[in-house]
Amino acid sequence: MPGNIMVKSCSDNDFPSKLTGQVLVCSIIAAFGGLMFGYDIGISGGVTSMDDFLKKFFPIVYVKKHKARENNYCKYDNEYLQLFTSSLYLAAILSSFAASFFCKIWGRKPTIQVASIFFLAGAILNAVAQNLGMLIAGRLCLGAGVGFGNQAVPLFISEIAPAKYRGGLNICFQLLITIGILIANIINYFTSKLHPYGWRISLGGAAGPAIILLLGSILISETPTSLIERGKNEKGLEVLKKIRGVDNVDKEYSEILNAIELAKQVKSPFRNLIMKRSSWPQLFCGTILQVFQQFTGINVVMFYAPVLFQTMGLGGDASLLSAVVTDSINVAATLIAIFTVDRIGRRLLLIEAVMQMLVAQSVMGATLAKHLKSTNIMPKHYAVVVLILICVFVSGFAWSWGPLGWLIPSEIFPLETRSAGFFFAVSMNMLCTFLIAQTFLSMLCRMRSGIFFFFAAWIVVMGLFAIFLLPETKGIPIDEMNEKVWKKHWLWKRCYEDCGEKKLQEKKEDFKIQENLDDKSLA
Numbered sequence: 001m002p003g004n005i006m007v008k009s010c011s012d013n014d015f016p017s018k019l020t021g022q023v024l025v026c027s028i029i030a031a032f033g034g035l036m037f038g039y040d041i042g043i044s045g046g047v048t049s050m051d052d053f054l055k056k057f058f059p060i061v062y063v064k065k066h067k068a069r070e071n072n073y074c075k076y077d078n079e080y081l082q083l084f085t086s087s088l089y090l091a092a093i094l095s096s097f098a099a100s101f102f103c104k105i106w107g108r109k110p111t112i113q114v115a116s117i118f119f120l121a122g123a124i125l126n127a128v129a130q131n132l133g134m135l136i137a138g139r140l141c142l143g144a145g146v147g148f149g150n151q152a153v154p155l156f157i158s159e160i161a162p163a164k165y166r167g168g169l170n171i172c173f174q175l176l177i178t179i180g181i182l183i184a185n186i187i188n189y190f191t192s193k194l195h196p197y198g199w200r201i202s203l204g205g206a207a208g209p210a211i212i213l214l215l216g217s218i219l220i221s222e223t224p225t226s227l228i229e230r231g232k233n234e235k236g237l238e239v240l241k242k243i244r245g246v247d248n249v250d251k252e253y254s255e256i257l258n259a260i261e262l263a264k265q266v267k268s269p270f271r272n273l274i275m276k277r278s279s280w281p282q283l284f285c286g287t288i289l290q291v292f293q294q295f296t297g298i299n300v301v302m303f304y305a306p307v308l309f310q311t312m313g314l315g316g317d318a319s320l321l322s323a324v325v326t327d328s329i330n331v332a333a334t335l336i337a338i339f340t341v342d343r344i345g346r347r348l349l350l351i352e353a354v355m356q357m358l359v360a361q362s363v364m365g366a367t368l369a370k371h372l373k374s375t376n377i378m379p380k381h382y383a384v385v386v387l388i389l390i391c392v393f394v395s396g397f398a399w400s401w402g403p404l405g406w407l408i409p410s411e412i413f414p415l416e417t418r419s420a421g422f423f424f425a426v427s428m429n430m431l432c433t434f435l436i437a438q439t440f441l442s443m444l445c446r447m448r449s450g451i452f453f454f455f456a457a458w459i460v461v462m463g464l465f466a467i468f469l470l471p472e473t474k475g476i477p478i479d480e481m482n483e484k485v486w487k488k489h490w491l492w493k494r495c496y497e498d499c500g501e502k503k504l505q506e507k508k509e510d511f512k513i514q515e516n517l518d519d520k521s522l523a
Ligand code: BGC
Pocket: 041, 174, 177, 178, 181, 293, 298, 299, 302, 330, 401, 402, 403, 405, 406, 429, 433
């Protein structure tokens, strides 16, 4: 039976280990970094549709929003409003670069702690903001928190998790992102009724998860890999035994030592990633996954769902409530990913979701094209159809490209380029999120419903990528990816072949063919 074969090969790849309480607790605490990230994603859409907030910081948008006969697709188009949402991601790109060094030199745990301090500072600044400057400064601090948190948390979880549970545990990070988004929208729903300072509660609420992350991070232990990498071998071995729940960790320990020995020979991981052919497969797959994750169009829904629903003619309340519905689907579907990713594998989830998201985006675009013109109000039942399509789209994303966009880049790099490689993935995510946050409202204004077809086209490309270029990483120990995954892939194995030897081989073959031809012509 194929199922049996899969289970066997999975355990063949694994080292002796149990799923210990220690690993579970550490993963969940670290995943609170995801809660912070999710809260920040979810809160901005609702806050930017609150009149009190707009009146104080963006009076022009407030006037435009309430102008009769304003073009449906353009009423929120304002670059400062977009800058409020997207400034966070600019800061995150820069800080994740710093975080990649910090993470390597000081370890994963302190990086998570720095993230929580930035989060706390950002939440306080935003809650007491008196002008646009303070507001943006708060967003920049939150962005620095996201940069540090998103750099360290997925790596932390992938390094402490036993290989056969790594997918599910790592997706706890994404699960908490989705819970953060949901909580943010529920809070927005209530605070939108608290005039005139409801928005302050919404923005200040980010302090809650920041404090939990800060206190929780005192309890977690550093990963064995990071300890050993920094010369603390004894402590590393002790932590390894504790988190694996078995004494026989010799094989895994020596695998980590090997990986560290190799890593030591690499003086500049960034140069190595860019210049060495054998690093290209991971670099390409890790970063392109994040580009694709964002170009599904997910953040159009996450940031601007309330704005989008208001555009379609739903009232303010109904819009916020609809966002809560889509966010709940997001959480539920992420749970499905946790339980399936280590059984059916990464690629199957990605490929199935491509089809689901493609249908949803295309039908949504067609419905809006037909029923939402520049100045009409869309009939309610069509708005409900669009809401259902958004749920279909979000669920597909939530069990595939959402969590796997973080999981796969955190597990495919060898130790010597892990932090640096993951930096490329995180910063690519932030860059693409920034681009979408900064341009979506203007794109919506110019392209109207065509914007959904734009995302649909990207989804087709990412489907081809998942089918042809992405190898399966389910159940493979993190320090054995090169041997067991990349060197066996039909295309990427070429990056490991010795070029000199290959050319020699080709020349020999050419020579043989020529010899044969000469023999024939002589005969
Ligand atoms: C993405 C975010 C997105 C969220 C939605 C994350 O994996 O990185 O950009 O908003 O998923 O759940």
